[in-house]
Amino acid sequence: QKEVEQDPGPLSVPEGAIVSLNCTYSNSAFQYFMWYRQYSRKGPELLMYTYSSGNKEDGRFTAQVDKSSKYISLFIRDSQPSDSATYLCALVKGAGGTSYGKLTFGQGTILTVHP
């Protein structure tokens, strides 16, 4: 079983919709949570990071973490065609040592926002 599970989609929504992207994880050692956006033939681009349970908002994006359920989400409000990309969750274990900076990625969700 993979440590991080993410529904690969694909997910297709109309412009203006609210998008919900989700990951679950099995290891409580994960303490840091990031969301990346990856356009075709590009490297991943960091959207948001968080390290505590609850919500963190940045513009149209909200990252949500529930450590008790080992569940993280990214919400995109008022989705735009330019949001069409692959979205990846990435998790990091612990606060240092041999885990420092090592990301464990979900499989990625392919999102298409159509006009």
Next chain:
Amino acid sequence: SAVISQKPSRDICQRGTSLTIQCQVDSQVTMMFWYRQQPGQSLTLIATANQGSEATYESGFVIDKFPISRPNLTFSTLTVSNMSPEDSSIYLCSVGGNTEAFFGQGTRLTVV
């Protein structure tokens, strides 16, 4: 944030040969990371490159296949050795810590 440049951006190589990928960062960093993204898959960490010491490899990856150099705090190379078609992937270098990690644009490798 950090600006990361990778070379080459893509290459087509014959099986049995080796390819060295370069990664240049615009600031000094202690740790650099190399990831692989196989077709249709997510990113998997290959190894961590520290300046002044040998790279540390993740399970399933070995130094003979993926030798890494880290000559200074802004540069690293990853070599894919004795390539087979199964090595066809995107290889990415990354820098950062527990809350932020930044990636290069990747090297798209096709082995024929």
